[in-house]
Amino acid sequence: MDQLSPSTVTALRHAQNTLIEHSLDRISTAHPWYRTLPAASRDQIDTVARLGVTMFVDSVGEQGGTADPSGIFNVAPIALTGTVSLEQTLDLVRTVVDVVEEEAPDVAPAADHDAVRVQVLTFGRDVGFAAAKVYARVAEARGAWDARLEAVAVDAMLHDSADDAATRAGTAGWRGTGPVLAIVAHTVLDAMATSHLRHECRQYVQDCLVSVHGDSVIVVLGGACAPERPVDEPTPESELAAAADRIAAGLDGAVVIGPVVPGVAQAGRSLRSALAGLRALPGWADAPNPVRADDLLPERLLAGDPLAAEQIQVLVTEPLRAMGALYEETIATYLALGRSLEMTARALFVHANTVRYRLGRVSQQIGWDATDARDGLVLHLAVIVGRLAAAPTE
Template structure:
């Protein structure tokens, strides 16, 4: 007797398989509502985040679970429909659900739904159990793809928003929407801020900059403008904190640690401002310093914008001129005219104590004392070559300004016939 099945037996076997699958599909469709109800009950019992959601959000999550069960039945009927049926599960969810439910929570939802289906359905047949496992894998990959595309879209939007914020800071065109835009970027800083300007590298790793800034306890906004790289740095200080931590790194030290992220060339740090909304002041100084940094042959990297005040003033920067006069000339003139006279003479005589003493008819020790008083009053030491240049520029600008002010105050004399 032959062991091979006859054509009639084979046809009968095929008909039985078709009949069994059709019966299974009909059974699955009948119990789909019970499966969805059981899944919702298990979600409420197992997931605290689900139970704490608003009713509308819970309903949306329930729709996703129901869509998953329905989609599985359709896929079981036609496995070739996997690409579009699996994607349809998440199409039923409102857009805001992606923002309120994380990928981890979505995977928890999928796992519980699969558990319910396995408990109620997998015992029907081994073929059905294997189908559940295959389909759950497809759904998990689809969920990851949905969240990846959402994250990519959000990343592109954040990059555009960050570029807009940095541009607003650089141009000083801040409006009422700037604080809300900054908050949308996840800015945690409420303390001091400053701007760092340098050359953009060929391969810029913004993720490395953000990792470094987190370790340093600062927030960073990054903007690449052609060949120029701009970083707005702010201390990640709590909103209710009154002042920065006493052990907080100075911004110049932070700039040195961020320096490897910049390309070759000059790196200029703007002055510190009280808050991010005032960062345009720091940006103006940093940009002005970056434009003239080549005027200082041995400028350090990074260099503070205030150390480039002479170059900035020569280039016509009104902020630099005002800073030099207000921080050097006026304090010295208000303190003592002897200090101004001694500083002028000392700089004009090539920083020679003896020549200055002879010109002023005083002892060299008196010159030393007055120079020390100059340093105490304004914080700059005239005995150093670089600081001497800063001080001499300030004296020149202050004298010009004083002469202009004197001419404006001088009364206009008229002759008897009314002529000037």
């Protein structure tokens, strides 16, 4: 790079204060958002601009010397990066460079005009890269801190009280009070992939937490609160479940989706159900992927998951009993006799069409069809769980 003559360097030193003042005037005029900043933030930006011009003049006055533009940002606290975005910072750098590029050559001899412009543009480029590096370091540190907060929140959902779980989630940025569900995937994600997943989740839902645990990834999703809606419109719970389906479909490996729960304080129930489903998944060789934890109730129950026993009672046993003893007896007899309509009808002293009618009502009412092998297994276990729960204890 061409060196500037001593007379040009002297002229730039004499014009230094003028260049600084004109740069600050241009910043205030060209960027309305700058004028809305707190006085302390404006003072810090002014200090950075002054140091930048000073460092440029010093650098061109050093024969063969080099300046480290990143030192310009050492005078501003890291907290300023949370007030002024990288885009705004680059706009400020561009404004100062424009002023110096326009005015600095005018104070130098004509022979050095082009050299001064090259020096200004080169220094401005280096300052821009330095600013990007500062913001990248801050973003990396902030991302690592956020990831730790999310991991702590997820751990609280698994092991702490509901109130503690809600508090930890709030610390990690959770703001909503609507329905929640958890997704667990047996996959490995690096920091970049985890950040991408977090960004994708926020395209679909109001709140999310993403935490990597060894070879598994845990995602907790939160939907909006339930406003008054027409009957035919989707509910927040159904919208959240649909969003979970889309997100889960994009994950590699085995994926289990937990049940929807009322709020973040109950998120642990959905998360524990999903984790139990992932552990029990090998028991169902033909399971779809993704699969819902409630579709793995038989495997979870046999694996000793206490939540599965509770859930099968809520989803199947209690609705079946609410239909009446005849329906429960018909289901139990039909399944015990190998799903034979004729044998069930003889055992109950009714017509086969009556058995068929009762089975259809149960399927319509609670969603499990006794004539299907998989649904029949769920119903059979539900009957057994109900009988065990009703049995007197010594």
